[in-house]
Amino acid sequence: MDIVIYIYTGLTALDAIGPYEILSRLPNANIKFVAKEKGVIVTDTHFLKLVAEYDITEINKADILLIPGSVVGFIRESKDTNLLSWINKIDKTTTWTTSVCSGSIILAAAGLLKDKKATSHWGVVHLLKSYGAISTSERYVQEGKIITAQGVSAGIDMSLYLASQIVGEEKAKAYQLFIEYDPKPPFNSGNINEANTASIELAKKILTKEAKKDLTILDIVKNVQSLIKLKHGR
Amino acid sequence: MDIVIYIYTGLTALDAIGPYEILSRLPNANIKFVAKEKGVIVTDTHFLKLVAEYDITEINKADILLIPGSVVGFIRESKDTNLLSWINKIDKTTTWTTSVCSGSIILAAAGLLKDKKATSHWGVVHLLKSYGAISTSERYVQEGKIITAQGVSAGIDMSLYLASQIVGEEKAKAYQLFIEYDPKPPFNSGNINEANTASIELAKKILTKEAKKDLTILDIVKNVQSLIKLKHGR
Numbered sequence: 001m002d003i004v005i006y007i008y009t010g011l012t013a014l015d016a017i018g019p020y021e022i023l024s025r026l027p028n029a030n031i032k033f034v035a036k037e038k039g040v041i042v043t044d045t046h047f048l049k050l051v052a053e054y055d056i057t058e059i060n061k062a063d064i065l066l067i068p069g070s071v072v073g074f075i076r077e078s079k080d081t082n083l084l085s086w087i088n089k090i091d092k093t094t095t096w097t098t099s100v101c102s103g104s105i106i107l108a109a110a111g112l113l114k115d116k117k118a119t120s121h122w123g124v125v126h127l128l129k130s131y132g133a134i135s136t137s138e139r140y141v142q143e144g145k146i147i148t149a150q151g152v153s154a155g156i157d158m159s160l161y162l163a164s165q166i167v168g169e170e171k172a173k174a175y176q177l178f179i180e181y182d183p184k185p186p187f188n189s190g191n192i193n194e195a196n197t198a199s200i201e202l203a204k205k206i207l208t209k210e211a212k213k214d215l216t217i218l219d220i221v222k223n224v225q226s227l228i229k230l231k232h233g234r
Numbered sequence: 235m236d237i238v239i240y241i242y243t244g245l246t247a248l249d250a251i252g253p254y255e256i257l258s259r260l261p262n263a264n265i266k267f268v269a270k271e272k273g274v275i276v277t278d279t280h281f282l283k284l285v286a287e288y289d290i291t292e293i294n295k296a297d298i299l300l301i302p303g304s305v306v307g308f309i310r311e312s313k314d315t316n317l318l319s320w321i322n323k324i325d326k327t328t329t330w331t332t333s334v335c336s337g338s339i340i341l342a343a344a345g346l347l348k349d350k351k352a353t354s355h356w357g358v359v360h361l362l363k364s365y366g367a368i369s370t371s372e373r374y375v376q377e378g379k380i381i382t383a384q385g386v387s388a389g390i391d392m393s394l395y396l397a398s399q400i401v402g403e404e405k406a407k408a409y410q411l412f413i414e415y416d417p418k419p420p421f422n423s424g425n426i427n428e429a430n431t432a433s434i435e436l437a438k439k440i441l442t443k444e445a446k447k448d449l450t451i452l453d454i455v456k457n458v459q460s461l462i463k464l465k466h467g468r
Binding site: 012013014017018020021024025029030031032033040045047048049050051053101121122139150151152153154156157160161164169170171172173174175176177178179180181182183184185186187189190191192194195196198199200202203205206207210 | 246247248251252254255258259263264265266267274279281282283284285287335355356373384385386387388390391394395398403404405406407408409410411412413414415416417418419420421423424425426428429430432433434436437439440441444
């Protein structure tokens with residue numbers, strides 16, 4: 001089973017690594033980390049680097065395609081027509097096409113979410129509408145073979161659900177036990193609708209700071225500014 | 235703030251990446267991925283490779299030290315006296331010394347958990363006793379400046395708690411919101427004491443299979459066999 005995880009400069013690592021840690025336990029899983037150019041890929045924090053062993057020209061099909069998100073990198077990716085064509089090509093071959101966090105904006109830009117229910121990170125979920133998607137605030141949303149998940153950590157929940165669809169609930173439960181996924185967050189602040197105002201303001205400030213840190217000359221500043229204003233947030 | 239994450243052949247990526255995704259948002263965080271030899275580090279699945287930018291000879295201190303776990307690699311690491319000396323040296327300089335999953339066995343082998351409460355992945359937590367540690371089944375356990383966490387995903391909970399100790403609860407809550415950590419696992423199977431027998435048996439089979447896959451000639455087979463028997467499990 002070919003599981004293709006697309007990685008790119010500025011991705012948020014946990015978006016990819018959460019689902020990878022579950023999906024890699026599927027029988028006959030063959031996970032391929034794929035980028036525009038193979039080699040070292042720098043994540044959003046700049047501290048962590050992952051290795052892409054394939055470039056997109058080498059990959060023509062997948063059973064599962066996963067597009068992770070990023071703080072600002074997804075804006076550049078969602079304007080890359082060459083990438084969007086590749087995503088469309090791979091999607092035609094998949095059993096499942098999935099995203100985590102702002103990865104859904106890239107799927108939407110590829111035209112795959114038109115008139116479909118989808119979700120994303122709370123900071124960017126409002127952007128889905130401009131691509132004709134129906135934005136929701138579920139932890140993860142399935143529409144046919146497409147599953148989109150909320151921000152960063154939501155990929156773990158989504159991939160457990162996906163695993164259960166592929167190999168059944170019993171095996172998925174074993175994968176959950178394997179990674180001892182018995183979450184006990186010390187605070188109740190992970191949901192934008194339940195977090196207090198101070199946490200939301202601080203989280204927006206962090207988003208802005210991280211976005212600025214992550215800016216490169218390759219990013220289109222005006223688009224980034226529209227993101228970091230987060231005027232549609234909450 | 236220097237946050238040193240030790241990575242090694244066969245590590246379980248989420249053990250490191252979960253805490254990294256939280257701790258990297260700390261003000262002035264400077265995260266260093268450190269290995270015995272700098273370069274590409276192959277994880278337990280063999281599908282994912284991370285980059286270590288430093289080798290242990292280049293790192294003499296840390297504010298936070300994090301030791302992630304692995305399926306079998308931790309056995310090799312816990313017998314490496316050169317590594318254990320380095321861990322002891324770094325620990326003398328830290329404000330916090332932490333582990334996720336079987337990373338606590340490496341801390342224990344370094345002598346840092348003697349007579350201390352600690353935890354680990356359910357599959358190996360029984361090994362803590364042989365190093366004089368007091369094993370517990372809490373999600374994460376603090377004893378002084380040492381915090382150990384249960385398996386794989388527990389590092390996210392542990393690092394949120396750690397962040398709150400460093401910058402206070404308000405900021406930690408914002409980090410939780412940043413990664414939208416509002417866990418909604420589709421099943422209730424992440425805790426060995428709540429999972430059903432079939433899930434436990436399957437999870438043990440997966441552990442055995444992954445352990446065999448991860449064996450290299452560098453691993454000491456008799457020690458691995460004692461692990462995969464899991465005779466003390468549950």
